Amino acid sequence: MEDAYDVVVIGGGPGGEVAADRVVRSGLTAVVVEAEMVGGECSYRACVPSKALLRPGAAREAARSVDGARQAVTAALDPAQVLARRDRFTGRGDDTGQAGWLNGAGIPLARGHGRLAGERRVEVTRADGAVHTLRARLAVVLSPGTEPALPPVEGLDRIGVWTNRQATTADAVPERLVVIGGGVVACEMATAWRSLGSSVTLLVRDQALLTGWEPCAGEEVTRGLTGLGVTIRFGVSATRAARDETTRTVTVETDDGATLVCDEVLAATGRSPRGVEQEPGQVGELWLRGPNIAAGYWRRPGRSAESFECTLKTADGSQDGWMRTGDHGFLHEEEVFVLGRLKDVVIIHGANHAPSDIEDTVRRAIGEAVPGGVAAFAVPGTDAEGDRLIVMVELAAGPGVAEDIGLRRRVQTAVAERHGVRPHDVVAARRGTLPRTTSGKLRRGDCRQHYLSTVNATDATPRNEVT
Template sequence: MDDTYDVVVIGAGPGGEVLADRIVRAGLTAAVVEAEAVGGECSYWACVPSKALLRPGAALESARSVAGAREAVTGALDPAAVLARRDRFTARGDDSGQADWLRGAGITLVRGHGRLAGERRVAVTTAAGGLRTLSARRAVVLSPGTEAARPSVPGLDGIGAWTSREATAAEAVPARLVVIGGGVVACEMATAWASLGSAVTLLVRDQALLNGWEPCAAEEVARGLTGLGVTIRFGVSATRAARDARTRAVTVETDDGAALVCDEVLLAVGRRPRTADLGLDSVGLPAGSWLPVDDTCRVTSLDGDWLYAVGDVNRRAPLTHMAKYQARTCAAAIAERAAGRRPDTGRWQPWNAHADGVAAAQAVFTRPEIARVGLTERAARDAGMAVRAVEYRIDDVAGAALHADGYRGHAKLVIDESRRVVVGCTFTGPAATELIHTATVAVVGEVPIERLWHAVPAFPTVSEVWLRLFEAYGL
């Protein structure tokens, strides 16, 4: 068997799949090494199952928000049907369909745990315990993703605490759920399980949810969670946890002296790179580290043009769609170098992943939904920009009032006054996640606001908020 390829990829998540496909399309050969399921975290334990769990509650709320429709709605969500629908999307972890797609695209799939074994070499330990070594003529690309971080709390390791994987794959609704954390995973999972009937308590170390978001978004999410019956305890940390061997109930003690009894505990305190056993030490890099890269996704802490990293592991924009974006640009850069050309630094070249630093859109499917792109007002000011922030209540837009009775939403633009362009945008409200791409185009394209003024939104749509924002700005 010839185990030499132009490119060897470790990790068959969204980034790894897209990169290998682009490499083959460029006329090169590629092998992808995967120890778990082809499709990665997103397909089975993150984006796809979480949205499958969240959508039924949002759909039910949407129907109930319109007079004439709400009268036709009776009863609550059917948890069994919701979980069954989720399982259809995740195929219960069966990756045969995605593995077949890889092979059909002309990509070699190697099952097993891959580790670097020196320059341009990858050692694969197969499930049967065998060893297979792959060589790369052009490049090795690391796309191992991340895993849930675990807080150092006595007893947590012994209670079978959930991470995002268990939270999105659970087979039954816990009667009582304690969530440790206040970020995106914590808020989305609290929303999903509360919608399905769990009594959810959030333990948030900080004084607000969603650190790094605009305060208006964090406040709307907190209000929405409270409306779903979620108890949010700010400024509180867990200090100890124990599971009763007889009742199976878990007691979580906190630093304010409380003792919370629940059925499951979800840890949602961040992510860490899956690089502890990636063989980084074989090429002089520290095990367990993040992998900083340049705009072609080449690992900058190593000499040469042969090692790349795409997706969450490079810590630039830990989002599935940005992993795919990085994969496309990285593949283009590898192909350029393979052809003997040096990718130039032109900002709009296909091998230059600059947008992940300035326009990484993020959608959060809480109730209400929130979405953002670019910089928050605080981040823009911290960067030294002369900015002006403009805000508008989406409730006052005619299209929003028609969309839902009692529609509640907020819009905020951050405008760089020196260039007269939008550098950041945040939306909250029903279907806010569907509004954000327009803002993404404005931020990436650096479209002058005087020109955006002539992009007239259709009436009566929620998008008419753009007109109101520019009127508030003074146009």
């Protein structure tokens, strides 16, 4: 049995909620598939609880900065009351309110784990193992969220390490806390737990905090944390962590030879996409794992976490340490078939088209094309129509013959018959116009920019040639 909706949204976090709401407000139908909590990480284990933890300390410091109030505010924060206030904001993970919001917005909720099971078909596995199928008339929106990324520290996965989830939901204040990282989560949690009485040490691999922001932001936060009594060690990385089974304390070793003893360790080193293992024959992004995979990008921890420290959901649980290739493809009889780069996929009216397939169709239809001289990509159109499909063709005899050979009509007809989508524009180009890599592969992103710099993509009148 299948239930049909215009749009099926996998993931009930902030992105999925907003997407479903926009769909319904436009007069279409949508359903949200969520395996955990409606509202996602933000509502229960990130944005909301972190701000609830930060506010009491900020209010106390603000009062103590004013004469008259400073003399009256002499006591420390009450940790029990701060944590209780946080729990009132998050409901301790009870998503009844947000699930009710979906219902009130006219958006059904399908509880369970969603996976793509075919074109615009989603299988939802419920907690009891029952499987239900949803069919999307127009599109499936993938918004599965991310997982905390753990740095490559020996023993870290065996000590009960904190991530943002434990740091924002813990029920007791650790006497000593070591935070690995120098980004937003690291700085916020160091501030919050220090204000509640923890002795906090930050291990920061870079030479500054918040390196993804303007330098002045990191400088101001450094002054603020130092003023609170947080110890910051720049240019230092943790190499090993171990918990004593008797005392339950954790020993952290660093690459400069130092040893720290603490009660908890918070890994705040970015997040990685949440992937779901697909069955053979199903198209998805190709992920790799093994001893021959690089550890990451040199001195780029954020990019490394996004690409090299991914968590894969399998039937048996989760596996860390996977690398995203950025390619999409599938497995068949233990062989890997690569379809192309994910960033190059052309999405028209909610349907995915591999540009290599469209290019192959054009090459077969246009014998006058230069071998390897066809590029297909999408450009923004009007709000009403969405993206537009553009095809650029290098002609051996030059763009001047395009009209004589009926290039536009032949390309549009061939693509429409084979792929069910009609190119908005067909552009004839001279040999060597299309940007390529040093190995001769098409650089479709550069082809798109070349087209946009030559043709107004929102102009209703296409241009016939680029020279």
